[in-house]
Amino acid sequence: MIEVDVEEAYLLLHPRPVVLVVSLREGDSPNVMACSWITPVSEEPPYIALAMWRENYSYQLIMRNKEFTVNIPGCEHVNQVWIAGTRSGRKVDKAKILGFKFIKSSKLKTPYIDGCLAYLGCRLDKTVDIGEISLMIAEIVEAKARKDLLVRGKWNLKKAKVLQHLGGKVFTYSEKTLWPSK
């Protein structure tokens, strides 16, 4: 893992992945959810926004702790992403079911999921309610990525299989690159 300048961390969200969001339960054990409705918002200061149903257990946890981590999975995590996205951590210890190990953040109490492609440590700044959803706007305070998968701050798509959500139970990933000719 290398440290990534937080002002260049938005590149880790291109192409735009499904992510695993970790938040802390009571007793500081981690909870995991999947989220595809996340976008970079600002490069400097580095901010992201993610949309979350206010009934979600993770919403409650993040509102209490004001922090969470964004973990970018690869295609090898598709089963875990599916389970994280379809079960609630309110009654079960999802982290245990998913078999995840965690690694410490140096800036936050909330840990990262070992084995992901990249990590963003986020502090909640504010929320905007839209219907039953809350848009959570957060500052990226720490970013790390697997060094062997990056080329000049961008994913090397020949090596990094960044998992994306197509809809329902279908996922995808990008392999080929193209450039404008002008």
Next chain:
Amino acid sequence: MIEVDVEEAYLLLHPRPVVLVVSLREGDSPNVMACSWITPVSEEPPYIALAMWRENYSYQLIMRNKEFTVNIPGCEHVNQVWIAGTRSGRKVDKAKILGFKFIKSSKLKTPYIDGCLAYLGCRLDKTVDIGEISLMIAEIVEAKARKDLLVRGKWNLKKAKVLQHLGGKVFTYSEKTLWPSK
């Protein structure tokens, strides 16, 4: 083109594309910008959020007209997306430079770009300022997509080459699909 239920229109933003945002200049001629920092926010009511620099000409236009259209390009539009994303429409008529033709929306004054893969007609609801950026939160009031490119509301990636931004001058697209086994 088929009409898409606005509450299923978020699927048109998966995998997460770079989009062309059309807004109206004075005299109602269209302006075009490229944007990759867009996300679905809510399914019902159907909302999206997109991040825009407040210095952008499009920001001014959207703040005045309170509406815009989101046009989802394919890989064949990579040159136009690049130009739309790197030049300002403040001094030049970008729509003319880009050679775009437009088609009318039935719900908005702002038109769509002919030849795109899908269209979302959006009414601005509110904005949230973050640094020099404004997060524009808008309701999807109309959605259309090319019927031949969809399978049960999702993109058929064997046919639809939905353009995605990797960073800088590099673009990508998704072709292959995968499913969780559990």
